[in-house]
Amino acid sequence: MMQATDLRLTFNPGTPIENPALRGINLNIADGEFVTVIGTNGAGKSTFLNAVSGTTRVDSGSILLNGIDVTKKTAHQRAHWVARVFQDPMAGTCEALTIEENMALAYKRGGKRGLNFALNPNNRDLFKEKLSVLKLGLESRLTDRMGLLSGGQRQAVSLLMASLQPSKILLLDEHTAALDPKTAAFVLELTDKIVTDNQLTTMMVTHSMQQALAHGTRTVMLHQGQVVLDVAGDKRQGMTVHDLLDMFEQTRGEKVDDDSLILS
Numbered sequence: 001m002m003q004a005t006d007l008r009l010t011f012n013p014g015t016p017i018e019n020p021a022l023r024g025i026n027l028n029i030a031d032g033e034f035v036t037v038i039g040t041n042g043a044g045k046s047t048f049l050n051a052v053s054g055t056t057r058v059d060s061g062s063i064l065l066n067g068i069d070v071t072k073k074t075a076h077q078r079a080h081w082v083a084r085v086f087q088d089p090m091a092g093t094c095e096a097l098t099i100e101e102n103m104a105l106a107y108k109r110g111g112k113r114g115l116n117f118a119l120n121p122n123n124r125d126l127f128k129e130k131l132s133v134l135k136l137g138l139e140s141r142l143t144d145r146m147g148l149l150s151g152g153q154r155q156a157v158s159l160l161m162a163s164l165q166p167s168k169i170l171l172l173d174e175h176t177a178a179l180d181p182k183t184a185a186f187v188l189e190l191t192d193k194i195v196t197d198n199q200l201t202t203m204m205v206t207h208s209m210q211q212a213l214a215h216g217t218r219t220v221m222l223h224q225g226q227v228v229l230d231v232a233g234d235k236r237q238g239m240t241v242h243d244l245l246d247m248f249e250q251t252r253g254e255k256v257d258d259d260s261l262i263l264s
């Protein structure tokens, strides 16, 4: 369970380029809920995810993960609880290390023991078994360097890595945006499977309203640093992009001014 309460953050306060990126975000996510997050450019989506993961500190407000207040904890201290897959396939894995070394690092995420401890025969079998689910033949390439994999393969392995240890929340930050449409569809399908199989509490930022409605169990829209729409259950079932745009217009009294959000 994640509870984000009145999160506020202003970049460059007191300067001519002062920017209130988070203006009181309130969002509670129940265990096992898969929330898709959309919003116009600059709405604060990445900043919000950074605040949850601890790579950005908020000015005020609180973030609780399973009842534990992590607001003042560093990203490193939160590593036990927060798993993340980034937009850039290069960002979440180390290309100089092998597939099994990357997986071993993920397996010991937040732990103190060394890489060699996690690279034992039992774990190798586990990594192979997990990789075989991808149906990409990577289970026979454990000692290949990560840098040899395509962007889609790396994102697929990143997703597996994120689910190797139980986390309180999985953050997906436009993790398919850099992939071609076919590979993106494959990685999204895999995301659904991994999230469902492992009952992961998940927040997925996407720049596609269509994707936001087609995946997950709940959709939240951010606008100017606040949550302005929040739909789930029957209300969300069968909802179209057009319905969502109408809802935004009725709530805000303005139209969505971001073609990429509407058209992608």
Ligand SMILES: Nc1ncnc2c1ncn2[C@@H]1O[C@H](COP(=O)(O)OP(=O)(O)OP(=O)(O)O)[C@@H](O)[C@H]1O
Pocket (backbone or CB within 6 Å): 011, 012, 019, 021, 039, 040, 041, 042, 043, 044, 045, 046, 047, 048, 207
């Ligand atoms: N490190 C930073 N320093 C100053 N301003 C920042 C910084 N990071 C983000 N911002 C600003 O904060 C606002 C929110 O940015 P953020 O990246 O969270 O938006 P976003 O919703 O993820 O947008 P996009 O869809 O374009 O990626 C924007 O106006 C952005 O320019």
